[in-house]
Amino acid sequence: MRKKFNRSLREQLHIPKVDQFTILVAISGGKDSAVLLNSLYDSIGKIPHVRLVGGCVDEGIAGYRSPSMECARQLCIDLGIEFVTVSYPELGFEEMDKVVVTMGEIGEKKSPCSYCGVFRRQGINHLAKRIGAEVIALGHNLDDMAQTILMNVQNGEVERTLRLAPHTGRPKDGMIPRIVPLRWIPEQEIHLLALFKNLPIHHEECPHGGVALRFRHRENIARMEADIPGTRHSLLRFADGVKALHRGETAFPISDPMPCDRCGEMSSMSICKSCEMKDTLGLTSN
Ligand code: SF4
Structure with missing residues (x-):
């Protein structure tokens, strides 16, 4: 896993020779982001001008976020890494528990994650700006990436596929680029590593997540992967191929x-x- 991680990191992250290079590592207290932060610390944490900062967004989900945030905080303490947080109310949103109630009252059919995902993205951007980060690191694993790509295909979202992280190849003006060095590593492998390293992680699932389309895709991908091993990798290669084609970096000549x-x-x-x-x-x- 270490080799795969370092290879992805080398491909996605180019650390310039500057006085300080700050990376916001989005952590939640879950296994993926814990392994991400731990692996980044092992790989580049000792480089003098690299500053790693763990950042956690508090969505306001009773019984779930507080214990997971404590795990995130503990991991940062263990590694001697700065820890920053921001809550939805601090960003001008309602706490997620309240949003879910309001959604019910107004008959909103979308899943809570549709709202939460948008708010959290803003929270991560907010933290990154606050600490002056050059790069944001996210803990998406192979399974997450495959689910996202399949969801995009199902919804016909070509543009979203083109905008998928990593962004360091061609960062957009005004956007802090995002890297995803765990993208080729299966969720199960990450879980095992988190347990092996005895990282402080929160095991509970969010109470509002069950109705999200992503959870159905999670089951579909797991079933497809069991039937046809390599499905997740193929989905990622497909998305990478589409992105490369869009950037004009590759061509698929169709013979007459x-x-x-x-x-x-x-x-x-x-x-x-x-x-x-x-x-x-x-x-x-x-
Ligand atoms: S599962 Fe959905 S509602 Fe819960 S924290 Fe994640 S995005 Fe937010």
Whole structure:
């Protein structure tokens, strides 16, 4: 896992020679962000001009956020890393528990996560600006990334796919670029590492998360991965391919159709697929 992490980190993060280079590591008290912070600390935490800061957004979810935030705080104390927080009310939003009640009252059909995700993104941006971060590191793992890509495909969201982190290749003006060095690492591997390293992590699930579409995609991806191993990696490669194509960094030349050398049917290859299959099935007479 360490090798995969470091390779992704090298691809996504280029630390310039400046006096100080600040990275906001978005942490929640969960296993993914704990492993992210721990791994970043191991890899680059000792570089003198690199400043790692753990940042946690308090959504205002009773019984869930307080204990998880304590885990996040404890991890930062253990590693000797600065810890910053911001709450939804501090950002001008209601606490999430109240938002969920209001959603029920107004008959909002969206899942609470639709709102929470937008507010939290603002919270992370707020923290990053507050500490003067050059980069934001997020703990999305392979399973998260595959779920997001599948959701984007289901919703026909090409643009969202193009905007997926990592952003360091081509940062947009005014946007603090985001890196996701755990993106090729399966959730299970991360969980095992968190337990092995005895990191302080919160194990409970958010009480408002169960109705989110993402949870259905989580089950779908897990089932597809069990049936066809490599599905998650393929989804990521697909999204990366779309992004590279959009940036003009790659091209997928489509060859002109030509008649098959054997049967004369039009094909993209000199021997068409059906002749190839006939060969495989031993049906070729000549
Ligand atoms: S599961 Fe949904 S509501 Fe709960 S913290 Fe995550 S985004 Fe917010």
